[in-house]
Amino acid sequence: MSQKVSSRISGFYKRCLEDRLRAIEALGLLDEDARAHLAGGGGLPTAVADRMCENVIATHALPLGLALNFRVNQRDVLVPMAVEEPSVIAAASNAARMVRLSGGFSGEADPPVMTAQVQLDDVPDAEAAAGRLAAAREHLLAAGDAAIPRMVARGGGCRDVEVRVLSAELGVLVVHLYIDVGDAMGANLVDTVAEAVAPLVQRIAGGTLGLRILTNLTVRRLVRVTAAVGDDALGGADVASGIARASRFAELDPYRAATHNKGFMNGLDAAAVALGQDFRAIEAGAHAYAAMSGRYGPLSTWERVPGGLVGRAELPLAVGTVGGSTQVHAGVRAALQLVGATSARELAVVLASVGLASNLAALRALAGEGIQRGHMRLHERKRALAAAAPASADGGGPPSGEGKRIAPERGEGPRAVQQAEGGT
16 A cells, blocks of 8 residues: 555545545555446355355345554555444544554564474374474475475475374374465465375374364464554543553453453454455464463453553464455455555554454443443444335435434534544
């Protein structure tokens, strides 16, 4: 995305749908196909859907919105989000506005290294077999590379081998192959390597060949993000202290950590869906990572510092800017153009930043007026839509979005507008 693009678009939520599209088109981020796709409502042709998955009978739509105000590694970012819950986009946008006042989000992602697993059971003398496999490292790497020549030609390929004895008594061990998958999510590449290398692994170690597949706990593909936010932006020192206490609660209690992490994933998942990412794999890896210490804990924490808070998050995040839906789904292509990430690593940092923003918004609401007031205010949109459904069964209704917005401006004040509508 051009440095001239700003993610601060004043009054965006107040505009009709057509005006929002015109504002986005004016930024120059979208090619003609993407503009036409969004202007046409963003539907997926059933012919395309029929080729994407099995037993297709129709398509199932979600609203596609934009989270605003994000600044990530000194770059303004528009974040597409596909989600049925209005408070997710509003909350992320509002939190991003607060963080923006302190410079925005900062982050880094590890190289895109995925992990293939080859399982063996009934291995005679598993410890000795593990030694033989470790000694055969170069042969295993070469066999893996031979299975993915095009990735190797693009600069990726197998990077390392690790052998883990899971049970010496039962003769169970697993070989990990670590594979640089470039800007792909990499699941198919990794599975290809696992299946190609498995026979060699068995010949070296003996035993019975088991599973040959990736793991979604991609510990060599982590992303880390940080953000600072001031007391004034949050609504005062008491609110900031409340957020820090809520964060500490999640560190101490796995029951709270589960909901804390759900708040983090609210925004990340919505952006992942819009951007064609495997949100199921992302969820699996995130929650497994949260429990790696042996006790489930928070993916993100907020610490009190003089004048405000500092938030940090770390999690495995395997995403791609090539492959998968990016080639076949026009909406995904448009979303990738809007976010402007030039690599999978950059996209991972953006997504983790969205998670941290969503987490901040949830904790701020909990530490302040409680989660329900703003949430239910926006929930009224869907209730009103449901009540009107019989009259608009033909898909009609206001084309520009009039009538769907609740109106906190009718007497609840500017702060309520900012909370409910994202503070844009």
